[in-house]
Amino acid sequence: MKEKILVSSCLIGLITRYDGRLQKDNRFEELAEEYDIIPFCPEQAGGLPTPRKPCEIYKNRVLNVDGDDKTENFIRGAKEALKLCKLFNIKKAILKSKSPSCGKGKIYDGTFSGNLISGDGFTTRLLEDNGIEVTSM
Numbered sequence: 001m002k003e004k005i006l007v008s009s010c011l012i013g014l015i016t017r018y019d020g021r022l023q024k025d026n027r028f029e030e031l032a033e034e035y036d037i038i039p040f041c042p043e044q045a046g047g048l049p050t051p052r053k054p055c056e057i058y059k060n061r062v063l064n065v066d067g068d069d070k071t072e073n074f075i076r077g078a079k080e081a082l083k084l085c086k087l088f089n090i091k092k093a094i095l096k097s098k099s100p101s102c103g104k105g106k107i108y109d110g111t112f113s114g115n116l117i118s119g120d121g122f123t124t125r126l127l128e129d130n131g132i133e134v135t136s137m
Contacts, residue, residue, distance in 0.1 A: 002034065002035055002036045003034075003035055003036070003091070003092070004035065004036045004037075004038050004088050004089070004090045005031070005035040005036070005037055005038065005090065005092045005093065005094060006038050006040055006081065006084065006085055006090050006092070006093035006094070006095075006127075006132075007028065007031075007037050007038065007039055007040070007093070007094045007095075008039075008040070008041065008094065008095045008096040008099075008102050008137075009039040009040055009041040009044075010023050010041065010096055011023065011024070011025045011028065011094065011096055011137060012024060012025070012028045012037065012039050014039055014041070015050060016041035016043070016044055016050055017050070017051075018043070018050070018051060018052050018053070018054055018055070019051050019054075020050050020051035025137060027137075031094075035092075038084065038088060038090060040080075040081055040084055041077075042074070042077030042078055042080065042081045042101045042102065042122075042123040043055075043073065043074070043077055043101050044077070045076070045077045045080040045081065046072075046073035046074055046075070046076040046077025046078075046080070046101075047073050047076060047077075048070065048073050048077075052064070053065050053066060053068075054112065055070050055074075055100050056100055056107070056108040056109070056110045056111070056112060057100045057107055057108075057110055057119065057121070057122075058109075058110025058111075059110070062074045062100050062122065063110065065112050074100060074101055074121075074122040074123075075122060077101060077122070077123060078101065078122045078123040078125070078126040078127075079126065081093075081123045081126070081127060082126050082127060082130055082132075085127065085130070085132055090132065091131070091132060091133060092132065092133045092134075092135070093127055093132055093133070093134045093135070094134075094135045094136075094137050095121070095123065095124060095134055095135070095136055095137070096136070096137065097136040097137060098116065098136075099121050100121050100122065101121045101122055101123045101124075102121045102123050102124055102136070103119070103120060103121040103124060103136060104120050104121070104124045104134050104135070104136035105118065105119075105120065105136060106118065106119070106136075107119040107120065107121060124136075
């Protein structure tokens, strides 16, 4: 039986990106030979639609480009990701880089200007706090 790995849905070609665009990374076809891939989008699981307005983290809150606070959606989605990991005994995740949910190491600075700062998305933080290894792609 192959080890299960959580993967951001948008990376495997599901239409879950905030802008509704397709973004498939073909490296997952090789990973599927080694792992059972479990696709997940914490932003959708948190109740946000696709497409949706871009969001960024600012002062530990998640705001969309219009200034609407979406923090609770991001917290809810992160908790759902953790539930899924616990349910399937998932110990590894590959998540979308720079995302306010899934980013690891670098995220946008909250000004919607394209500037990156050190930091992690809400889902990445929660998964790592619970012993799940997160890689960003």
